Every structure is written in C-alpha cells, then in structure tokens.
Amino acid sequence: MAGWLSRIFRDVELADLPLQFHLDTDARGRHVTRVSYTIGDETQWIEDVGALGAYGRFSIERDGRR
Numbered sequence: 170m171a172g173w174l175s176r177i178f179r180d181v182e183l184a185d186l187p188l189q190f191h192l193d194t195d196a197r198g199r200h201v202t203r204v205s206y207t208i209g210d211e212t213q214w215i216e217d218v219g220a221l222g223a224y225g226r227f228s229i230e231r232d233g234r235r
Contacts (some may be wrong), residue, residue, distance in 0.1 A: 188221075 191203040204215045215221065 188215075 186206050189205050193201045193203075195201050204218050204221075205212050206215070207213075212233070227232065
C-alpha cells in the first residue's frame with residue numbers, strides 16, 4: 170500500500186516549457202498548425218495539443234522520469 174501512496178506524492182520538477190507554433194498550409198489550402206518544444210538539442214512534436222490545456226495531463230519524461 171505504501172508503494173502506490175509514495176508514487177502519488179513523489180517530488181515533481183516543474184519548469185517552463187517553451188512552445189513553438191508552426192503555421193503552414195497543406196496541399197488543399199487548409200491551414201495547419203503544429204506545436205513543438207525543444208529541450209537541449211532535441212525537438213519533440215506535440216501530437217495531442219489539447220492535453221496542454223488539461224491541468225496535470227501533460228508531462229515530459231526524460232530517461233524514464235517525469
């Protein structure tokens with residue numbers, strides 16, 4: 170029982186996440202917006218942009234840690 174409880178209350182490091190918005194049009198002339206972030210030299214594309222607005226539902230994992 171203590172294992173799941175300690176996972177709930179573990180320390181989490183919060184940091185600013187610099188987002189980049191990329192605007193373009195596709196072959197049919199529709200507007201396309203993509204969102205990415207870069208940490209270090211690695212750029213990640215966000216597939217579920219809606220998750221950014223949902224409190225506590227978006228996290229980044231690096232080396233198996235959040």
